[in-house]
Amino acid sequence: MGNTSFRRMLCKTPMRDLVRGEVTGRLDIDWLLDQSSLSGPAAGKVRNVVKRTRLWRLEKSDVAHELIAHFHDGLEAGTPIDELIETFGDEKKTAKLIRRAKLRQRPLVWHALKWFRRSVVALFAVYLLMLGYFLMGSPEVKVDYLAKLNAKALAVPEDDRAWPIYREALLELDMFREVEWDTPLPYYRDLPPEEQEEYWEELEPPFRASQMDRLQRSLSPNEPGWAETATFLREHGETLSLIRLGAARSGLGFAVGFFTDFAPEDRDVLGIEYFPEQDTQPRASFQDPDRILLSIWFPHLGKFRQLAMLLSADARLASIEGDASRVYGNLVALQGLADHGRESPCLISEMVGLSIRSIAQEVLASILVQQPDLLSDGQLHNLAHLTAESDLSFETGMRGERMWFDDIVQRIYSDDGNGDGRITPEGLRLLDSVIGPSSSIEIEMVAGTDFGQVIGPAVMLGMASRKELTEMHQRLVGITEAEMKQPLWMVSYPDVVDEEIGNWSRIKQSRYLLITQMMPPLGGMRRRSETASGLRDGVLVGIGLELYRREHGDWPGALGELVPGYLPSVPLDRLTGEPVRYLILEDGPVVYSLGVDGDDDGGRPPVDQDGEVDNGMASPGRAYGAFNADEAPDGDWMLWPVPWEE
């Protein structure tokens, strides 16, 4: 054992030897060489080679044993030590070759771990490179979509703009003024007794709320509070004339924008908080990250709904007072108001326009049924033309939809000049702010923080490129637009785009996050548009029937008799493509579509679970997905007269 202590021997013995009960100390290369009694140069050669191999201790021991044995075998065979040393070869090269060969002998697990380590390092390096690539990207905001959105409004000559007139009327109306009145609001009045106590203040006069709140609950003669509404309308007769005057203007001339964009004179009437310092600051460029089209305001649209509400109430009041001219004026003004509401090519504007047109149709239909002789032939003719000309499609709004999308894309992605680009740090922050809070996708958007940018490469890989995203959006909008050009009965599945997006895998939903989260339900809008169009067809037939009755003293036997004198053609059922059905019942004629269930129920509308008539159940508006006759409610979709108030 020489100078080597037992303890050192123990430490230098491999576990396998210890298990066998042997304390060999063979891991100690120096001890091995001492024991070998090789000459200094030969031992030095072995020591240098073995140390340079940088192998595991047991491997080194094996190599040392073998090289020592080689020298001994050579010496025993009579070869001089100098010759053995000379033929040994280069130490460095030998060590390198031995190491390489020994590594090949190592277990598979070691090789697997080695490659795993290398892969991790390589992946990390690649990720770092990608992070650098990501951090270098910046969006290029080239197109001022807000200017495009406002182009039509700003092209209206100042003298022909309706907005200044509406603004004056709104200021006079002061709709947010708190008022007192004697009739409880229907909502509180209809509460069950046990809940009424909670709202006792609303149930005991005098009642207080904004003029707006009160009016919108008492818009027709059969609603409580109508007398107060009538008083209000009579008191504001001149203001209502002003609204009708504005509605006759050719254009609205209202530019939408961000809350700092609105003129001081508009802010009060639009309910926009005013900060004097805003007017001293120059308006930010359209390239400013905050001026994303998604954040623009349409504060006037809410006011339009209020104006439409007042005009419709005044039309009803005028009909009670027998003032046909004012009824007619209000109905024409509602059409003008709807056109003005649609000035900005956006889906939200289209929706408001559609809503106002529906109000106009409802009021006209109601008056025509209840007071068929009130309006003159000429007035009915004109209203028929106005109603027929109204555009109830969303085609213009789709332009705005594209603009909204293209604007957010240009602010999120870089631009390589060929329609492609990658997500940028600025874009990631923007995405986090517009989608993060409302995202239904389980992605933790931490991009708003500095640390969050570290996830940039992962987002860059996970999300579609600019080109992929744009192409997907164009495809989906294209499908919707193509289907809008076809009659509804030829479209087997009006919600095909919504369904497609809904059926995407979670990965695809994340990949096309902007589409998943931002794309409106286009199929639903199409169905609403078709519902409004069907009801418009009904009103047109209703006017034709009334004009026929006045001339012939009785209802026509078939709708064909209205063509061409009273109608250009018999409207087609939007759900079947066949002419709408016509029956003369005890109470008068009815015009109807077969409804979603596709069978003729004799002009009987569907009823809901409570036994109440619910005409909308048979309309395309509420028939999501395919028009499956088996699941559809039983009943026809009444087009004339529509059971609005039953």
Added chain:
Amino acid sequence: MKIERELMRGAGPVAVLKLLEPGEKYGYELVKALAKRSDGVLAMGQSTLYPMLYNLQAKGLIASRMDKAENGRPRKYYRLTGKGKKRLAHDTQQWQAVTAAMGALGITGNLQGA
């Protein structure tokens, strides 16, 4: 004559396998046999032999065992495995084909004729 490294890389392993065909041998024995039977052409030092043996072992062509020599010192003996035998047969055919081709080209003709 010392042959080129690349040629040695191809010829060395098959030569070692051939030497192990009759039975197991230890390192120095292989060095001596190679030098003697190849007339010094395939002579190699430890720096070449042992990495080659380890490589052949890693490929499963040879196996080793430790034993004590006559003088009582530990010594490692190498032997051919089944896989090594197949490889030797295959490589032998390859070398014969190469030698024949070289002969046809007049490169190894004299040797074949001798």
